[in-house]
Structure formats: C-alpha cells, structure tokens
Amino acid sequence: MAEEISRCAARIGKEESAVKKKRLWFKGLSYVVLALLLMGAITLAGCNQRNVPARGQAQELAIALGEKEVISLDPFDPHGSSSSWYIQPMLFETLVFDTLKSTEPMLAERWEVSSDGKKWTFYLRQGVKFHDGSFLTAEAVKFSIERSLANKVSGLGARKPPVPITRVEAADERTVVVHLDKPYGPFLSEIGSVRIVSPASYQGDKFIRPVGTGPWVVASFNPQEMVFTPFEDYWRGKPKLSKVAIKCIPDPQARVMALESGEVDVIGVDMQGVEPAAAKSLAASGKYQVISLHQAYLVALYFNPRAELLKDIRVRQAINYALNRGEMVAKLLEGYGVPAKGPVGFDTSIPWTNPRIEGYPYDPEKAKALLKDAGFEGDAPLKLAYEGYRAYHKTLAELIQAQLGAVGIKVELNSYESGAFTQMLQAGQYDLALIPPYGKREEDPYPYLGMFFFSQGRYKVMGSAEFDRLFMAQLFTADQKEREKLYWALQEEIMKNCPAAFLFHPDRITVLKKDIQGWESHYGFNSLTTLWKVSRGE
Structure with a gap:
C-alpha cells in the first residue's frame, strides 16, 4: 500500500502544466487519503479481531476464595482444612446430595432401607466415568466409605458417638450395601458427606492425584491458585466454561478490589463471603449481580x-x-x-x-x-x-x-x-x-x-x-x-x-459480573457444586 502511494506522488510531480499539476495534486491527494483510510480500516479490523471474542470462543472464569490457602485436594486428608471442602465438589461427587431441606440422588440413582433400619442398599447410575476413563463401580464406593471411616479427624470415623457401620459390601458392579449394627437416624446425611474417589487416586496410603467423577479436572495446582478444565465425559454433560481459576485472597477488601479490577469475576463463594457494606456498594454501582441467600x-x-x-x-x-x-x-x-x-x-x-x-x-x-x-x-x-x-x-x-x-x-x-x-x-x-x-x-x-x-x-x-x-x-x-x-x-x-x-x-452473599449466566447459590460447602452449568454471556 505504501509503494502505491509513492507511485501516485511521482506521477503528480512529472506533470508540466501548473493547472494540470493542481488538478492532479488534488486527485493524487485523494488517492493518498483513500489509501490511508484503507490501511486504517485494515488495522482497526485487526484490533477488533484480537479484542472481541468471536461467537463460540472458549469461556473462562476466575473465582476468589476467602481463604489463605488450599492445603490438599485429598477428601480424606485428616490434616486438610475447610478451604479444600469448597473445591472438592468440583472434583468429587457423593452418593446423595444433602441440601438444607432434603436428600437428593446423585451418584446413586435410588436407594432403599430394610424394615429394621440396619441395611441400606444403593443402586449406582450406569455409565458414570472417573477422570481416568474408568467406570464408577461399587468397589470404588466401598473403598471411599471405608477410607472415610478410617479418618478419625474429619471423616465418618470422627463422629461421636461413632457411626454404627459394621460392614460395606459391593454386592455387584452397581450395588452397594451398607450394614449397621443399629438404626441410625442421620445416616443419609452422613453418607452424603463421603466424596467418592477412584482407588487410582492413591498409591498405597499416599494421595497422588484427584480422580473423581466431578465436572472438572485439575490443570494446575498450588496452595494459593489452582486452575481447572472441563471433564469431557462428565455424566451430566460437559461444563460450559473452558477454564476456571480459583484464587485465594483472604483479605475482604482485596477480594473486592480484585473484582473491580477484573482480576476475578466472582467473590463470596465461601463462609468468608462479602462484607455487607461492600455488597451494598457493589449493588448500587449497577455493574454486578448480587445474590443473597438466607441460610441456617x-x-x-x-x-x-x-x-x-x-x-x-x-x-x-x-x-x-x-x-x-x-x-x-x-x-x-x-x-x-x-x-x-x-x-x-x-x-x-x-x-x-x-x-x-x-x-x-x-x-x-x-x-x-x-x-x-x-x-x-x-x-x-x-x-x-x-x-x-x-x-x-x-x-x-x-x-x-x-x-x-x-x-x-x-x-x-x-x-x-x-x-x-x-x-x-x-x-x-x-x-x-x-x-x-x-x-x-x-x-x-x-x-x-x-x-x-x-x-x-x-x-x-x-x-x-x-x-x-x-x-x-x-x-x-x-x-x-x-x-x-x-x-x-x-x-x-x-x-x-x-x-x-x-x-x-x-446471608450468603455472592457478587458476580453481569455477563455470568446460570449461577446457582448453595448452602454450606456446596457453593461450586453446579458450576458446570455456568456460562459467560456476550
């Protein structure tokens, strides 16, 4: 384009007639202006292509966690901290999902209890895969329940008085039977706290990697920041986001600043939450969604x-x-x-x-x-x-x-x-x-x-x-x-x-950017359970 401009200028300079020179000068100038405008249009088009996401482009989300760090992703680590409990629903699921008001099916599609209340039978969903491609089996569920019973700090084994489980049986590939020595009123609630893991997560007693059935897999991990990508074969459908980053920001004011600067897109997913005064100010700005949930x-x-x-x-x-x-x-x-x-x-x-x-x-x-x-x-x-x-x-x-x-x-x-x-x-x-x-x-x-x-x-x-x-x-x-x-x-x-x-x-207060769609608030440590439904709007 620059060479074309030079040739135009050269032709103008060779004209002998002053009138012709003047006329051609204007004509040449218009060629120059046209060329420059074309160059500018091409440049602007390139900028737009770099800065505006194309339809269907991968979507990402950054979430602030109000904790100092996430110590471990092992759901049965007796020395783990509550910070990891918010992350675990992204990676691991449970037989049943315990909400504030009811117990709903999850990896178990149905269950039944004997008339004396001492035998619980769970029937697993068919076709559910672990992150390593293996299928969910009764043996994996048995392994997970027994590992929780062995955890005397934060698992089933920590309950006082003890949970009266005497034996866990893998009756067949998709049937798990839990035997009790007496009826136990909160049994469903308790079994709903056990994250189901693949035995491949461990080498002996050592946790080596998180292999669950959840909608996300770990792309990178350090105690202050971790990145997750979708599990392609998730049984409820592949998550809509292409990447989720979790950042630990313990200071409440720093979390708000991270949201306002664009470093993160969501704050208030844990018990550290969002300070009410900050939530009120963010709501008044009109730039964010502010979701408040009454809780027990x-x-x-x-x-x-x-x-x-x-x-x-x-x-x-x-x-x-x-x-x-x-x-x-x-x-x-x-x-x-x-x-x-x-x-x-x-x-x-x-x-x-x-x-x-x-x-x-x-x-x-x-x-x-x-x-x-x-x-x-x-x-x-x-x-x-x-x-x-x-x-x-x-x-x-x-x-x-x-x-x-x-x-x-x-x-x-x-x-x-x-x-x-x-x-x-x-x-x-x-x-x-x-x-x-x-x-x-x-x-x-x-x-x-x-x-x-x-x-x-x-x-x-x-x-x-x-x-x-x-x-x-x-x-x-x-x-x-x-x-x-x-x-x-x-x-x-x-x-x-x-x-x-x-x-x-x-209230549990969650503040998120306006373009985030499909967000669902949950009680307790389940705030990221349905993150797989979330997407970013245009």
Whole structure:
C-alpha cells in the first residue's frame, strides 16, 4: 500500500502544466487519503479481531476464595482444612446430595432401607466415568466409605458417638450395601458427606492425584491458585466454561478490589463471603449481580459454663435480653440476614426448627432486673474472645460490648489468631466467645448440636443429662417423624439451659459480573457444586 502511494506522488510531480499539476495534486491527494483510510480500516479490523471474542470462543472464569490457602485436594486428608471442602465438589461427587431441606440422588440413582433400619442398599447410575476413563463401580464406593471411616479427624470415623457401620459390601458392579449394627437416624446425611474417589487416586496410603467423577479436572495446582478444565465425559454433560481459576485472597477488601479490577469475576463463594457494606456498594454501582441467600448458619455468643460470673442463669438470660439483634442485622449486616430465635432455623422453612421457640426480644429493662435479682455487681469485666482476622467479628464484638455496657455489664475484648482461638476454646479459657458462623449446614442439624451442646462434643458449652439422653435417642431412631419430636425437645432443652445468645443468620452473599449466566447459590460447602452449568454471556 505504501509503494502505491509513492507511485501516485511521482506521477503528480512529472506533470508540466501548473493547472494540470493542481488538478492532479488534488486527485493524487485523494488517492493518498483513500489509501490511508484503507490501511486504517485494515488495522482497526485487526484490533477488533484480537479484542472481541468471536461467537463460540472458549469461556473462562476466575473465582476468589476467602481463604489463605488450599492445603490438599485429598477428601480424606485428616490434616486438610475447610478451604479444600469448597473445591472438592468440583472434583468429587457423593452418593446423595444433602441440601438444607432434603436428600437428593446423585451418584446413586435410588436407594432403599430394610424394615429394621440396619441395611441400606444403593443402586449406582450406569455409565458414570472417573477422570481416568474408568467406570464408577461399587468397589470404588466401598473403598471411599471405608477410607472415610478410617479418618478419625474429619471423616465418618470422627463422629461421636461413632457411626454404627459394621460392614460395606459391593454386592455387584452397581450395588452397594451398607450394614449397621443399629438404626441410625442421620445416616443419609452422613453418607452424603463421603466424596467418592477412584482407588487410582492413591498409591498405597499416599494421595497422588484427584480422580473423581466431578465436572472438572485439575490443570494446575498450588496452595494459593489452582486452575481447572472441563471433564469431557462428565455424566451430566460437559461444563460450559473452558477454564476456571480459583484464587485465594483472604483479605475482604482485596477480594473486592480484585473484582473491580477484573482480576476475578466472582467473590463470596465461601463462609468468608462479602462484607455487607461492600455488597451494598457493589449493588448500587449497577455493574454486578448480587445474590443473597438466607441460610441456617448462625452467629452466636457462647457462654463458658465454667465461668464464675456466668454460673447464674439469670446473668445469661440478662445478656440475651440486653442484645439488640435487629440492630445487629440492620447496622452490621446492612439487612443481609435474619435475627436468630434459637439453635436451628429462623422459621419453619428450615426443617427441624421448633416453631414454639420465639427467642429473646430486646428488653434492656428486663435485663437490668435479672442482673439485680442475681446480685450481679458488674465490677469485673467479662472476657469476650473472637478471631481477629474476621473483619466483622471485631465490629460485632464492639457492638456487643456497647449493648451490654448499656445494662451495666462490662466487657473486655480479646482478639486471637485462628489456631490460638481454637486452642483457647477447647481449653475453656474464656467467658464469652464469638465463634465463626456455624449451625445447620446439612439437611440434618445433628453435627452442629452435637459439636456444641453434647457432653462428648468438641466445645461442650452445656452440661445437660436430659440433652444427652434426647440427643442419643434421635441418633438411633430410624423414624424421621419421631426424630422431629426429639429434635424439638432438644431445642427446648437448649433454650431452657441458656448456654448461648443466638444472634443472627447472615446471608450468603455472592457478587458476580453481569455477563455470568446460570449461577446457582448453595448452602454450606456446596457453593461450586453446579458450576458446570455456568456460562459467560456476550
């Protein structure tokens, strides 16, 4: 094109007539302009081809996880962390999928239980493949259940009292039979926690690679960032995205900045979530989708049953009346949440919730009267412990300090790092403790109730023989209607003993870019379970 321009200019220069020169100069100039315009059009077309995705072009997604790192992808690693639990549904699936409200088929297309409740038979889907191309078999399921039973830290083997499984049998290629020595009420919920892996994932006892049936395979992995690509033979259909990157960004403000800068496309897929104030600001910008999901997870202020100042139940009740839960939801959560009434759900839309429990209304005058009746002088402060790296826990602790101070209860705030916080809790070295959002995260609430209120649980914030009796009774009752009655009685026993102040149920807030389609929010650690349905719009 440049040579053509030069030839035009040369021809113009050779004309002898001034008039002709002038006329041809304009004519030549128009040739030059036309040539330049053509060159510019070609250049712009090239730029557009590089920067605008063509129809059908591969789609990618980057997701921020609010954790420091992912230690291991082994679903049975006793030393793994909760951060990996969010990743596992991308790689591994379960026999059944345990939602907040029901148990649904997954790798097992159906199941049945014997009349005595001691034999469960699962029939596997046909044609389901592992990532290495081998087919899902009953032997692989047997291997996975037995490996979970051997995990005494976070698997089935860690339950107290123990899950009463005596034997797992691969009856044929697609039939698994689990034998119990007694009926076990939450069995389906428990079996729904076991990730099914191929034995090829291990070399002896050593985990060498994640081989599951999930919709994604690992392309690269390091503790702070990992990349996944679609599993071509996924039984529900190949995922729509071509690549998913998971980045660990523990600082909440840094996660928001990563979203705004385009480093990531989604934030708020785990319990670290999105701070409510940031969610409100992002929603107001109109640039993002903000999805909030009510959940049974709850934030509570737990009382140390051995703390001298809290031994009188009237003091514990006074604390409950002094706390303004509505103010917490409005100010701290910006409305993204629901005030708590008791230890399970905020209303009967959450299964197993006792509708007779009304909770504690905000009544500071009643709180003062109870403190006076208890002879509480308020000279020594109550020590409130919380995890310092959780940003809103500090703000919540300060709000609790102010609300209790208004009725004459002094509170001293103590911040801990995560590991030290857990050790302090288990040693009972606190008066009041703000523990990270916990509660009913599966269809069955027994893991939470057992961990906190059962005498053999981890935290033991309540010592009640009646609770223990009811708890054991519901565990080993197969009739779910009878279990519901026992669960209602359990909740009433908890409220009667007043071992905690149940504060609120924070929403799970997820913020994503406008062009992301097909996103589904889930409870607990299942937020990425249906990522295979997600695509990017034009």
